[in-house]
Amino acid sequence: MSNRDQSGAVRGAADHPRKGQPAHSESRRRFMKSVGMSSIAAATSGAGLGQAFADEGAPESATNDAPAEGKTRVTFKINGKMKQIDVTPNVILLDAIRDDLQLTGTKKGCDHGQCGACTIHVNGVAINSCLSLAVMHEGDEITTVEGLGEGDQLHPIQQAFLEEDAYQCGYCTSGQMMSATSILADDRVGTSDEAVREAMSGNICRCGAYKNILAAVQSTRGKV
Amino acid sequence: MRNFSYQRADSVDTAVSAHAGQPSSFIAGGTTLLDLVKLDVMQPERIVDVNDLPLYDIEELDDGRLKIGAMVTNTDLAYHDRVKNDYAVLSEALLSGASTQLRNKATTGGNVMQRVRCAYFRDGVSPCNKREPGSGCSAIGGDNRSVHAVLGTSEHCIASHPSDMCVAMAAIGATVTVNGPNGEREIDFLDFHLLPGDTPEQEHALEADELITHVTLDAPVKGNSSHYLKLRDRASYQFALASAGVIVATDGDTIREARIAMGGVGTKPWRATRAEQALVGQPANEASFKKAAEIAFEGATPYEHNAFKIPLGQQAVVRSLRNATTA
Numbered sequence: 001m002s003n004r005d006q007s008g009a010v011r012g013a014a015d016h017p018r019k020g021q022p023a024h025s026e027s028r029r030r031f032m033k034s035v036g037m038s039s040i041a042a043a044t045s046g047a048g049l050g051q052a053f054a055d056e057g058a059p060e061s062a063t064n065d066a067p068a069e070g071k072t073r074v075t076f077k078i079n080g081k082m083k084q085i086d087v088t089p090n091v092i093l094l095d096a097i098r099d100d101l102q103l104t105g106t107k108k109g110c111d112h113g114q115c116g117a118c119t120i121h122v123n124g125v126a127i128n129s130c131l132s133l134a135v136m137h138e139g140d141e142i143t144t145v146e147g148l149g150e151g152d153q154l155h156p157i158q159q160a161f162l163e164e165d166a167y168q169c170g171y172c173t174s175g176q177m178m179s180a181t182s183i184l185a186d187d188r189v190g191t192s193d194e195a196v197r198e199a200m201s202g203n204i205c206r207c208g209a210y211k212n213i214l215a216a217v218q219s220t221r222g223k224v
Numbered sequence: 225m226r227n228f229s230y231q232r233a234d235s236v237d238t239a240v241s242a243h244a245g246q247p248s249s250f251i252a253g254g255t256t257l258l259d260l261v262k263l264d265v266m267q268p269e270r271i272v273d274v275n276d277l278p279l280y281d282i283e284e285l286d287d288g289r290l291k292i293g294a295m296v297t298n299t300d301l302a303y304h305d306r307v308k309n310d311y312a313v314l315s316e317a318l319l320s321g322a323s324t325q326l327r328n329k330a331t332t333g334g335n336v337m338q339r340v341r342c343a344y345f346r347d348g349v350s351p352c353n354k355r356e357p358g359s360g361c362s363a364i365g366g367d368n369r370s371v372h373a374v375l376g377t378s379e380h381c382i383a384s385h386p387s388d389m390c391v392a393m394a395a396i397g398a399t400v401t402v403n404g405p406n407g408e409r410e411i412d413f414l415d416f417h418l419l420p421g422d423t424p425e426q427e428h429a430l431e432a433d434e435l436i437t438h439v440t441l442d443a444p445v446k447g448n449s450s451h452y453l454k455l456r457d458r459a460s461y462q463f464a465l466a467s468a469g470v471i472v473a474t475d476g477d478t479i480r481e482a483r484i485a486m487g488g489v490g491t492k493p494w495r496a497t498r499a500e501q502a503l504v505g506q507p508a509n510e511a512s513f514k515k516a517a518e519i520a521f522e523g524a525t526p527y528e529h530n531a532f533k534i535p536l537g538q539q540a541v542v543r544s545l546r547n548a549t550t551a
Contacts, residue, residue, distance in 0.1 A: 072230070089230035089271065092258070112259050119325055128325045131258045133251070135230050136273055179324065188303045189324075201460035202323020 076140045078103070079147030087134045094118045096134035097144060105145040105174045109204070116203030119175040119182075120144050126182035128202075145174035148181065156223040157181050160216040168207035176203045180217045184224050191221065225262050232273040236403050236437060242272045244405065244433045250274050252295060253329035255322075256338050264348050265355060266339075279333075279437055282306070288443030294333030294436045298322070298389065301332060311441060313450035313469045317392035317487075320454045323461050333436035336390060336400065336416065337428070340383035341371040341463055353380045354424045361424075369529035371463055374537070376491035377525055381424030383491065385417060386463050390493035392452060395469040395485035397442035404434030413439070417492035445481050448473045451548040453540050454487070464488030466537040468544035472508070479503045479512070484520060484545075489537045496520035499541070508549040510542070517541035 067073045067086040075084045078101065085100045094111075097103050097120070109117030111130045118129040121143040148155035157177045160166070167173045183189045183199040190196075196217050197210075205213065233239035243250060249268035251257055252275065260266040279293035282304050290306060301307055302318035322330065344350040344362035351360035363372055363382050373384040390413075398413035411429050418426055430436070450471040456462040467487035473480045482503040484496040499520035506512040517538035524534050 070227075088227055090225045090227040090261075092225070112262065113255055113323075113326055116323065116325060125328045126325050127329050128255070131253075131255045131326075131329065133230070133254065133258070133271075136232075136251070136254075136275065183324065198319075198460050199324050202325045 072135050074135055074138050076137050076142055078142040079144060085134065089133065089135050091134045092130060093120075093132040093134045093137060094129035097129060097142075100134075103144050103146050107171055107174060109171070109175075114204070115172070115175075116179060117172050117175040119178040119203065121178060121182060124185075126179050143178075145177060148177065155181070157184075157216065157220045160220045160223075161213075164212045164216040164219060165209075166212040166216040167205075167209050172203060172205045172207075176200070176205065176213055179203050180213075180220065181224065184217065184221060193218065225258075226264065226267065228261075228268050229270045230273065231270065232276060234276050236277055236279075236435060239272050239274050239277060240404055240433055240435055242270070243435070246270055248272060248433075250435055252331040252334040253297070253326075254334075255326050255330050256334065260339060260346070263346055265346060274435065277437075285440070290441040292332050292439045292441065294331060294438060296332045298327040298330045298332070298335060299324070301389075302327070310444040311392070311396055311450075313395060313452045313471055314389065314392040314441070316450075316452035317388040317454075317467075317469055320452060320467075321388040332389075332439055335387055336393075336436060336439065338385075338387045338390075339427075341386045342383035343367065343371075345383060354383065354420075354427075357423070357425045364527065367529060368527040370457065370465060371488075372527060372530050373491045374489050374524040374526055374530060374533050375486075375494055375521070376419045377527075378420045378422065378424070378491075380422060381420035381491065382527060383420075383424075384488055385490060385492050385494075387493065388452070388454060388464065388467060388487055390417070391467055391485045391487035392469045393439065393441065394493040394495045395450075395471050395483040396444070397483075399440045399442075400436055401438040401440065402430060402434040403437050404431060406431075408437070413493075414495055420491050445471050445473050445483065448481070449548045451544045453544040453547065455536060455540055456488075466533055466540045468537070468540040470541070470544045470548050472503075472545065472548045474508050474549065477507050477509075479506050479508050482516070482545075484516065484541060486520065486537060486541065489521075489524075489533050496541070498522075503545075508545075510546070513542040513545040514538075516545065 070088055071086040073086050083101055085096055087096060094108055097106050106120055107117040109115035113128040113131045119126050120129045122140050149158055157180050179200055189199045196214055231242045233242055246269050248270040249257055251271050251273050279295040281293045282296055283291040285291055298318050302315045308315045342363055345352045345354050350362040353361050361381055371384050372382045393413050400411045400413055400416050416429050448471050452469045454464045454467040456464055464487045466489050469485045471483040482500045484499050486494040499516040502519050503512055503516050520541055521534050521538055
C-alpha cells in the first residue's frame with residue numbers, strides 16, 4: 001500500500017471514539033487530516049486525482065471545461081450531496097471516495113475484496129468499493145459511513161457499536177457498520193445469530209471483536 | 225493499477241463490437257477482473273462495461289426451463305423464488321460462495337467466467353502455463369493443498385475451478401447463450417469449461433469477442449430433493465476444499481434419477497455421470513452412496529499436499545446424498 005493508505009490507517013485508528021471518552025478530538029482530527037492531505041499531494045502525481053465540487057445541491061461546476069485528456073467526468077450523489085469528479089478509467093471507487101472526495105471514513109484494507117473494510121452502499125446495496133471503478137458510478141446514490149448518522153445524531157448501529165464495545169482498533173468498523181445496516185434492512189437475510197455471522201463473514205476483524213459486533217448488530221434490530 | 229480505455233455499452237451488439245480488435249475485457253460486477261488487473265495478472269487495454277445491457281431478467285420458459293440474464297447478481301439469483309423452490313441446490317451453492325458484498329456485485333455471467341485461485345497464477349511472476357503458456361506449472365511441485373484439483377488435471381495445470389454456482393449448474397444441467405461477431409449460439413454448460421490438457425490458457429469454449437448473455441437451466445428433475453455441501457478450511461467465506469451438489473429423485477426407497485457434481489476437486493465444474501448411473505435403480509442407502517462416491521473419484525490423481533481431497537470429496541458426496549434423501 002502507498003503512503004497515503006498508511007496515513008489513512010493511522011487516522012482510522014485514531015478516529016474511533018472509546019467508550020466513556022469524548023467522541024474524538026477535533027483538533028487532532030484536523031491535524032491528522034492535514035497530514036493526510038499533504039501526503040496525498042506528495043504521493044499523487046495527478047493521475048486519478050479529480051476535482052471535487054460543490055457540497056450542496058447540484059454540482060456547481062467550478063469549471064464547465066471539458067475534463068482533462070484521458071479523464072471522464074462522473075457525477076453521483078454521495079451521502080445526499082451531488083458530487084462531480086474527473087477520473088481516469090482505472091480510478092477505483094474507494095480511492096475516489098477517500099482521496100478525491102476526502103471521505104476517509106471508508107477504509108482500505110486488503111484492496112482485493114477479501115476484508116470488507118471498504119464496504120459502502122451503492123443504490124442501497126452493500127459492495128466492496130475496492131472492486132469497482134469510479135467511472136462506472138455515473139448517476140448512482142452512494143452512502144458511506146459519514147452518511148449513516150444525521151448531523152451529531154449517531155445512527156442506531158453506531159450507538160450500538162459504542163455500547164457493545166464492538167471494536168478494538170476500529171479499522172474495520174466502518175465497513176462492519178455498512179454491512180450491518182445493509183443486512184438489517186434485507187428481509188431475505190435470516191435473523192438468527194448464525195445467519196448474521198454468515199451474512200457478515202465478508203467483514204474481517206483482526207482484533208477479533210466478532211462477539212461484540214454480533215451483539216451490536218442484533219441489538220440494533222428493530223431500531224432501523 | 226495499469227490504465228485502460230473504458231467504454232459503456234448500451235446494447236449487446238455495441239458491447240461485442242467494442243470488445244473486438246485489442247486486448248479487451250468485459251466488466252460486469254468486476255469482482256474477479258479488477259482483483260486480477262490490480263495484480264497485473266489480467267492486462268486489458270480496453271474495458272467494456274456491460275452493466276447497461278438488458279440482461280437482468282429471470283424468465284420461466286414454456287418448456288419448464290429457467291432463463292437467467294447474465295447480469296443477474298448472485299444474490300438476486302440465490303433468493304429468487306423459483307430458484308429457491310425448484311433449484312435449491314443452486315441457491316445453496318450461491319449462498320455458500322464468497323461474501324454478501326461480493327455476491328451483491330458478482331453476476332451470473334461473471335461467475336461462469338471466474339478465474340482460478342492458484343497462488344502461482346495470481347502472483348504474476350511464478351511459472352504458470354495458464355498465465356504464460358509454456359512457462360511451466362509451479363503448483364505441481366509446489367504448494368498444491370487447497371485450490372488444486374485431483375480430477376481433470378494435466379502435467380501443465382492442476383488448478384481447481386473455484387465456482388460453487390457452476391457446480392450446481394453442472395448438476396442441474398444448463399445451456400450458456402453467447403453472442404459474438406457471428407451472432408448468437410448456445411453451448412452446453414458441461415462443454416463450456418475446458419480441461420487444461422496441453423492448453424490451460426484456454427479455459428472455456430467462448431470464441432473471440434463472444435459475450436455470455438444468458439444461462440438457461442434445464443427443467444427441474446421431477447420430485448427431486450437436493451443438497452449442496454461445501455467443505456472448507458473455515459466455516460464461511462472460503463473456497464471449497466471439496467463440495468458436492470446432488471439432486472436425487474426416488475420411487476419409494478429406490479433411486480429413480482440422480483445428479484452429482486463436485487467442486488474444489490476438479491479442474492472444471494465436475495459432473496460425475498458414471499457415479500449417477502450407478503445409483504439408478506439402487507436403494508437410497510449408505511452402501512449405494514459409498515459406491516457412487518468411489519466411482520466419482522475413479523482415476524483421481526493426488527498431488528503432494530492434496531491427496532486428502534479424494535477421501536474428503538468422497539465423504540462430501542456421501543453426506544450430500546444422505547442429506548438429500550433424508551428429510
